[in-house]
Amino acid sequence: MKRRFVIAAIAVAGLVSFEALGLRPSEVVPTRAELGTLSSFLLGAFSPALTYEAAYVGADAPPLLLKVADAARRTVVFAAAAMSLAIVGGVVLGFLASTAWWRHDLRSRGPIARIAFPLIYVGTRTLIALMRSVHELLWALIFLVAIGLTDIGAVVAIALPYAGTLAKVFSELIDEAADDAATALGGAGALPAQVFAFGLVPRALPDMGAYTLYRFECALRSSAVVGFFGPETLGKFIRLSWDENHYAEVWTYLYALLVLIVIVEWWSGALRSRFAA
Amino acid sequence: MRTSAEEIAALKRSRPRNRFVSVSLVVFTLLAVYAWFGGDLHLAEFDLDRRLANAARFGEAIRPYPIQELGVWDWATAVAWMGDLLAGDGWQALQRTLAISIAAIVLAAVIGAIAAPLGARNIVRRDGLINSPRRPSRRVRIAETAWLTAIRGLLIFLRAIPEYIWAFLLIKIFGFTSWPAVLALALHNAGILGKLGSETIEDIEPARAEALRALGATRVHTLIGAVTPEVLPRFLLYFFYRWETCVREATVLGMLGVMSLGSLIRDARAANFYDEMIFYVLLGSLLVLAGDLLSAGVRASMRKAA
Numbered sequence: 001m002k003r004r005f006v007i008a009a010i011a012v013a014g015l016v017s018f019e020a021l022g023l024r025p026s027e028v029v030p031t032r033a034e035l036g037t038l039s040s041f042l043l044g045a046f047s048p049a050l051t052y053e054a055a056y057v058g059a060d061a062p063p064l065l066l067k068v069a070d071a072a073r074r075t076v077v078f079a080a081a082a083m084s085l086a087i088v089g090g091v092v093l094g095f096l097a098s099t100a101w102w103r104h105d106l107r108s109r110g111p112i113a114r115i116a117f118p119l120i121y122v123g124t125r126t127l128i129a130l131m132r133s134v135h136e137l138l139w140a141l142i143f144l145v146a147i148g149l150t151d152i153g154a155v156v157a158i159a160l161p162y163a164g165t166l167a168k169v170f171s172e173l174i175d176e177a178a179d180d181a182a183t184a185l186g187g188a189g190a191l192p193a194q195v196f197a198f199g200l201v202p203r204a205l206p207d208m209g210a211y212t213l214y215r216f217e218c219a220l221r222s223s224a225v226v227g228f229f230g231p232e233t234l235g236k237f238i239r240l241s242w243d244e245n246h247y248a249e250v251w252t253y254l255y256a257l258l259v260l261i262v263i264v265e266w267w268s269g270a271l272r273s274r275f276a277a
Numbered sequence: 278m279r280t281s282a283e284e285i286a287a288l289k290r291s292r293p294r295n296r297f298v299s300v301s302l303v304v305f306t307l308l309a310v311y312a313w314f315g316g317d318l319h320l321a322e323f324d325l326d327r328r329l330a331n332a333a334r335f336g337e338a339i340r341p342y343p344i345q346e347l348g349v350w351d352w353a354t355a356v357a358w359m360g361d362l363l364a365g366d367g368w369q370a371l372q373r374t375l376a377i378s379i380a381a382i383v384l385a386a387v388i389g390a391i392a393a394p395l396g397a398r399n400i401v402r403r404d405g406l407i408n409s410p411r412r413p414s415r416r417v418r419i420a421e422t423a424w425l426t427a428i429r430g431l432l433i434f435l436r437a438i439p440e441y442i443w444a445f446l447l448i449k450i451f452g453f454t455s456w457p458a459v460l461a462l463a464l465h466n467a468g469i470l471g472k473l474g475s476e477t478i479e480d481i482e483p484a485r486a487e488a489l490r491a492l493g494a495t496r497v498h499t500l501i502g503a504v505t506p507e508v509l510p511r512f513l514l515y516f517f518y519r520w521e522t523c524v525r526e527a528t529v530l531g532m533l534g535v536m537s538l539g540s541l542i543r544d545a546r547a548a549n550f551y552d553e554m555i556f557y558v559l560l561g562s563l564l565v566l567a568g569d570l571l572s573a574g575v576r577a578s579m580r581k582a583a
Contacts, residue, residue, distance in 0.1 A: 006513060006579060014383030017376040021455040028456055038450050077312040084309035133562035133569075135529045137441070138542065142558070145551060146335040147328040151318040209298075216305075221439035228441070238442060242449070250446075254438060261437035267301065274297045 041247045048255055049248035053241075064252065067237070072256040075233040078151075078223035082158035083216050089159065090166025090212075096124040098171035100179060101196040124167075131164030136222050140229050154231045158222045162215055169211050170204070177203035206275035213268035220260050338551040345552075362556055366541055370557070371564060374537040377455055377530070378523035378568070381462030385523075386516050388467035393474025393508075394500060396428040400478060406486040406504065429475075435468030440526045444533050458535040462526055466519045473515045474508065481507045513579060517572040524568040528561035538564070 030038050052064050062070070095101075102109075102117045109117075134142075136158045143153035174196075182199030190198070201208075227235030234253050241249035312318070337345070341358045344350055399405040402421050403413035413421070444461035451457050486503040494502060531539020538561045545553035 002582060003509065003513065003579065006575060010383060010386075010516070013379050017379040017383070020376045021373065021380060021459070023380060023455055023459065027454060028451065028460070030450065034450050041446070041450070074317055076308070077315065077317045080305075080308045080312035081318060084312065129566055129569075130562065133525075133565040134558060135525050135561075137529045137532065138558050138561070141532075141542070141546065142555075145546060145554070147331045152320065155318065221437075225439050225441045228445070235442060239445065242446065254442075258434055258437040262433060265433065270297065271301055274295050 041250070044247035044251040047248055048251035049246065050252070053246040053249055054244070064249065068252050068256050071227075071232060071234045071237050071253065072260060074231070075220060075223045075227075075257070075260065078155060078158070078226065078231060078233055079216065079219035081155045082162060082223065083212075083219050085155065085159035086162035086166055086215070086219075087212060089163030090170055093124055093128055093163065093167035094170030094174065095193075095196055096120055097128055097167055098174040098196075098200075100175045100177070100182060100200050101192045128164045128167045132161045132168065133164075134161060136161050137225065137229070140226055144229060149230050151231060154226045154229070158219060158226065162219060162222075166212065166215060170208055173204040173207050173211070174200045179203075206272075210268060210272045210275065213264065213271060217261060217264040217268065220257070220264065224257055335551060338549075339555045341552050341556075342550070359556065362553060367538075367557065367560060370531070370536065370538045370541050371560060373455070374527045374531070374539075374561065374564060375524070375568075377458050377535075377537055378462070378520060378527040380455075381459045381527070382466060382516065382520040382523045384459065384463035385466035385470055385519065386512075388463065389470025389474055390512070392428060392432060392467065392471035393478060393512075394504065396425060396432060396471060396475040397478035398425060399481075399483070400500070400504070401425055406481075406483055406499070429472075432468045432471045432475075435464050436466075436472065437468075438465065440465045441530065441533070444530045444535070448533055448535070453534050453536075455535055457533075458527065458530040458537065461530060462523050466523065469519060470512070470515055474512055477508045477511045478504060510579065514576055517576050521565075521569050521572050524565050528564070 049064060052061070061067070099121060102113075106114060106117060139157035139160050140149060140154055143149055143157055147153065149157075177200055179200070181203065182195050185195045185199040223231075224234040224238075227233035227237070228239055230236070234257050238250055238253045241247075241253065313320075340350075341355050343354045343358050347354060394400045401424060403417055440461045443464050444457050447457035447460050451460070481504065485507065486499050489499045489503045528538045528542075531537030531541070532543045534540060534543075538557050541557045542554055542561075545551070545557060
């Protein structure tokens, strides 16, 4: 497709969308009252709270910074737990959804394999699509009304779409990886699973690792947001402080999230440069 | 002569290894173990029987309401029920969800495209791509670094805050129009597109820009004539990738009160109409899949044209 055509189509779609939503630029210019909220919120950026803003704080409340650190820690816990499930699911489903380990010699296989392999492929693709097309918060909502949102429910809610996304990307990376080693192994009589594990995965591993870390970064954000539904991650306290107009506290929590994201971005950048070298 | 076992051992010893990668793997594994067994996740209080009973009740409740009345599954009834929901609010909410995602990603692309050169080292530095190759003074160097740090810091902050939290904050300021949802998606994605754009610019081959500069082109002309054409294909790919996530998020942001599929999901849940809730969830999931297909198609055809 011509690039010029794509850009023109995007511009038209954008204008139509703005029009359909009735978005007027004048509405983003804050009114006097809105300006007050906006400016006191933005000013908080320069003086995040180090102690509670409320006049009365329960005697057994921990110091604010400790509470923030604890919420950040729990955000990491939920994200790491979800990612550990998602990686296992992503590798298994990614294997079933990739074609590189069976497509090249499908014709030489028995009749069962010739039907079963494409069927497994299509079935897995459909399952992956369903898993990742439902947002983690909607999974959380479904668990909430179906069985009550426990910590496990929140973890699984994040893990489901993440496993689907990892599986999709893993299978694409594996199918696009150089197949020299895989062909050699297959020619020497290796089983499909062996071809996959020793011929294909090592070739795709650096990209898979980098992508997994990127998803871990996303999982931290999802874990923070899941706090809106109950778990005591950063999102929960952002909401509570915001609803009480404690803007400086909100900034402290936002900065805590920022620190987590910066650390993981640095980590993933460092890993990628090591792999590239 | 060495035996093959010795040779294999020697090969194994000399295999490429990287301490940082191994340490990262260990750290992540420890983190996962700590997450599961550190005592933060309440694993014990899981009353399985009660949960299963709840789940069974939920399984009943998500069947379309007229089907529950009828007692048996009947396609005509189910389809008529879906048609009613679509004709009611569903279709309009679907359109609005799509419109929010498109308006947001276009806005994000505009902000990201402006921020990308402002955060790219080879654009900002005086001895970079579009400037003279003479070494700048120390003071200029420090100013450049400060500028780059500020732009990059702003971009990382924009993307560190999830769309849902941006929307939650913006609703209090702008009320329940579509603006908070559009702005929330736009801010987060501007942070991502701006960063990816900067990185793409930093990776380009300098030849074309240098040639234009040597011919006496101004900085702005070099930026438009040499940098933009090299970066644009990449930027468009990122644009479509991010649009896919915008469609997903646009549904969910409705749960905060802005009109989209999410607000219907929230209302259905509040009214305990679980059949409708699941219907709207699936409608959103269809929209996401359609968006993914469209985006993948456009990306593939752009790659072919390139």
